[in-house]
Amino acid sequence: MARIAMVVNRPLAHAEDHPVEILLVDSRQLVRAGVQRLLTDTGYLAVCGEASNCDDAIRLARSRRPQIILVNLPGSSVDVLDGARKLHRQFPDIRVLVLTDEADLIIQERLLQAGVAGxxxxxxxxxxxxxxxxxVVRGERYISDSLAKKLAERRLPGQGASPFxxxxxxxxxxxxxxxxxxxxxxxxxxxxLTQKTVNGYRNRLLEKLKARTEVELMHLAAHHGLVRIPRLG
Structure with a gap:
């Protein structure tokens, strides 16, 4: 059987005697293990800690002081958005790099507005x-080509603004x-929050988004890719 070798170009910004320290944030232990192996095998990247959520990542970041926090939290968009915002606010000198579902354009745009590095x-x-x-180690902001294209298309004349x-x-x-x-x-x-405050926000959402019921809010969110409605059968 032929052996397939994967060649990864080494970034020029790193020195072998000073590896870039990365804190991994992923709720899946098996995925964290795979990413850790991938990074450490380069010789110039080091994993200084692992966390299953952003609250644990904040505690670890205080003591480990990584250069990069790599966030990959599948599932709830709220967890990704809130977690990344917290990390950036707590550690503005640490670069936060987020992996997200490419369909979540609104979430990705909000993450960039919140100050994440990529x-x-x-x-x-x-x-x-x-x-x-x-x-991001060089101090640049990284946006994938596909996301950059989608963001640019949203700003073209004739493109309707997102209701969100x-x-x-x-x-x-x-x-x-x-x-x-x-x-x-x-x-x-x-x-x-109090339930009264939450209800106030619900009413404001109905008014701003011109929806009559919460079901309409849910369908609007699904239509714009904010949430997924599972298929039956």
Missing amino acids: CIGSSCSVDELFQAIDA DQLTHRELQILLLVAEGLNTATIARNLC
Whole structure:
């Protein structure tokens, strides 16, 4: 059987005696193990810690002080958006690189607005991952070609604005939770708000998005790719 060798170009920005330290954030232990092996095999990247969520990552980052925090949290868009924002606010000197679903254009745009160093698709190639890491180490911002194209297309004349552009971060946060099917009490508990406050945001969302019911909010969010409605059968 022929042996296939994968050649990865070494980024010029790194020196062997000073490896780039990376903190991995992924809820899946098996994926973390694979990414750690991939990074450490380069010889110029080192994994200084692993976390399954952003709260644990914040605690680890305080003591490990990595150069990069690599975030890959499948599932809830709220966790990705809120977690990355927290990490950037707590550690503005640490570069936060986020892997997201390429379909979540609105989430990716909000992440960039929040100050993350880069966004790439979670299905990116190994080469692109290393390109992104090298770019953010040099102090640059990395945006995948596909995301950059989509963002540019949104700003072309004749392209309609997203109805979610007008929402504040908190409003988008609550919309995502509503779209995931969480009730008022659960949303209030998760966000440390009163149920009255959550209901106020719900009413504001209905008004801003010109929806009559929460079901319409959910369908609007699904139509624009914020959430996925599973197929039956």
